Amino acid sequence: MTGFTIDKLLDAIQASKGVPANERSVVSVLGALDNHSGGAGKQEVVNHIIEDFALTQRVLKLANSSMYGPFGSGAASVSAALNVLDSEALMHLVLSTNLAPEEEVLADKNLSRTLLASELARNALADRAEDASIATLMYEIGRLMTGKYMRKEADEIDALIAQGLDAQRASTQVLGMSFQDIGVELATRWNLPNYILSSIDGTGDPALVGISRFSSSASGLIQDGRMEEFSQLLLDLDVPSVDKSRLTLLVNKKFDETRFANSVPTQSPKSGPLGQLRNTMVQEKKRIIDDMAQSLLPPLVESLGASHCLLFRLTRSGEFRIRAGYGSNMEALVSKLRISATFSPTAFHLAIRNKTEIAIDDISRLKATALPANYRELLPETRKLVIIPIAKTGTSGLLYADWDTQKEMTQPMIAAMRNLRDMFVPFFP
Numbered sequence: 001m002t003g004f005t006i007d008k009l010l011d012a013i014q015a016s017k018g019v020p021a022n023e024r025s026v027v028s029v030l031g032a033l034d035n036h037s038g039g040a041g042k043q044e045v046v047n048h049i050i051e052d053f054a055l056t057q058r059v060l061k062l063a064n065s066s067m068y069g070p071f072g073s074g075a076a077s078v079s080a081a082l083n084v085l086d087s088e089a090l091m092h093l094v095l096s097t098n099l100a101p102e103e104e105v106l107a108d109k110n111l112s113r114t115l116l117a118s119e120l121a122r123n124a125l126a127d128r129a130e131d132a133s134i135a136t137l138m139y140e141i142g143r144l145m146t147g148k149y150m151r152k153e154a155d156e157i158d159a160l161i162a163q164g165l166d167a168q169r170a171s172t173q174v175l176g177m178s179f180q181d182i183g184v185e186l187a188t189r190w191n192l193p194n195y196i197l198s199s200i201d202g203t204g205d206p207a208l209v210g211i212s213r214f215s216s217s218a219s220g221l222i223q224d225g226r227m228e229e230f231s232q233l234l235l236d237l238d239v240p241s242v243d244k245s246r247l248t249l250l251v252n253k254k255f256d257e258t259r260f261a262n263s264v265p266t267q268s269p270k271s272g273p274l275g276q277l278r279n280t281m282v283q284e285k286k287r288i289i290d291d292m293a294q295s296l297l298p299p300l301v302e303s304l305g306a307s308h309c310l311l312f313r314l315t316r317s318g319e320f321r322i323r324a325g326y327g328s329n330m331e332a333l334v335s336k337l338r339i340s341a342t343f344s345p346t347a348f349h350l351a352i353r354n355k356t357e358i359a360i361d362d363i364s365r366l367k368a369t370a371l372p373a374n375y376r377e378l379l380p381e382t383r384k385l386v387i388i389p390i391a392k393t394g395t396s397g398l399l400y401a402d403w404d405t406q407k408e409m410t411q412p413m414i415a416a417m418r419n420l421r422d423m424f425v426p427f428f429p
Contacts, residue, residue, distance in 0.1 A: 046130060314396045
């Protein structure tokens with residue numbers, strides 16, 4: 001049954017777009033890529049990659065592939081992988097990764113659990129943050145891939161766990177393999193080095209094995225709100241150099257965030273001021289794009305508390321230019337702010353190529369090259385932005401909003417913007 005399980009899982013993975021990367025992580029990596037060659041720049045790229053499962057897995061897999069394997073010497077870390085992957089290869093990998101907004105990542109229970117476990121591990125072994133993060137991400141790979149690609153079997157496993165069966169035994173009962181066995185088999189098929197395999201099967205570095213198992217269990221307890229069981233788990237943790245006080249503070253914070261998230265009712269994107277605005281636009285049935293923009297963008301700025309709302313349209317030259325907008329300095333923006341037809345690693349091109357919305361809550365973290373030419377000159381006060389593609393087959397337009405304040409960009413707000421974006425779709429090819 002072992003071979004059948006792995007083959008079935010690999011077929012499902014091959015037929016999919018892969019585990020999505022958090023759009024925030026991807027934008028951060030792109031923002032740091034222009035400094036990739038330098039020591040500080042490379043470390044910044046590494047730090048962003050190891051926060052994300054999809055990026056970490058793909059970088060390690062590529063560096064150990066037949067194309068780069070002879071040069072990678074069994075790259076077991078992202079730092080080692082970047083020694084053999086040039087900037088062009090890394091950029092292609094990042095841009096070809098399936099993206100998801102952060103709220104979608106968090107909504108995937110297995111993926112959010114994996115990322116939380118990795119965060120706990122990085123904080124628990126701060127002096128070995130990269131090793132701890134990778135070991136934990138890979139330790140979780142069997143559970144994560146089973147949950148994503150073998151949904152029926154994963155539900156059966158969850159039912160057994162709910163009845164009190166240990167996760168590994170439940171997995172073995174349903175699949176004929178434990179989650180860790182699956183992780184080892186996948187890592188082997190992907191030609192990952194023995195150093196990573198030993199972190200998964202428990203025969204490797206005791207500190208990394210210990211912190212991986214602890215972080216995996218702790219993240220599960222946090223997700224399930226079982227705070228009372230964490231104290232005993234921490235008491236049993238026997239890994240040198242772990243600051244248990246610091247770890248306890250972080251875990252308490254995560255428990256509080258989980259409780260708050262579960263207690264806040266979700267608002268429908270069709271309700272509230274933006275929902276009402278959409279209903280008005282539906283009733284008015286605008287037949288000209290400029291009329292739609294003139295009626296929609298000013299109240300959109302007011303409802304969002306934004307500085308600008310802009311509508312970009314793809315031109316014959318291949319550039320994206322502002323077709324309509326509302327906010328300050330519009331004359332200069334219309335004449336000078338353009339999204340180049342030549343692809344470059346900017347947040348705008350990322351949204352265009354992947355047809356996915358991009359939300360950046362602090363653009364000061366981005367390098368200048370991660371934004372269009374003249375952007376900082378034309379919008380020097382901007383702190384946050386949202387880019388929502390308008391696409392049927394390819395991306396032919398963008399709905400954009402920015403803020404020069406610390407106003408929080410909530411998910412209901414972005415979802416409502418997405419609904420308003422749909423009002424423009426009929427006007428675009």
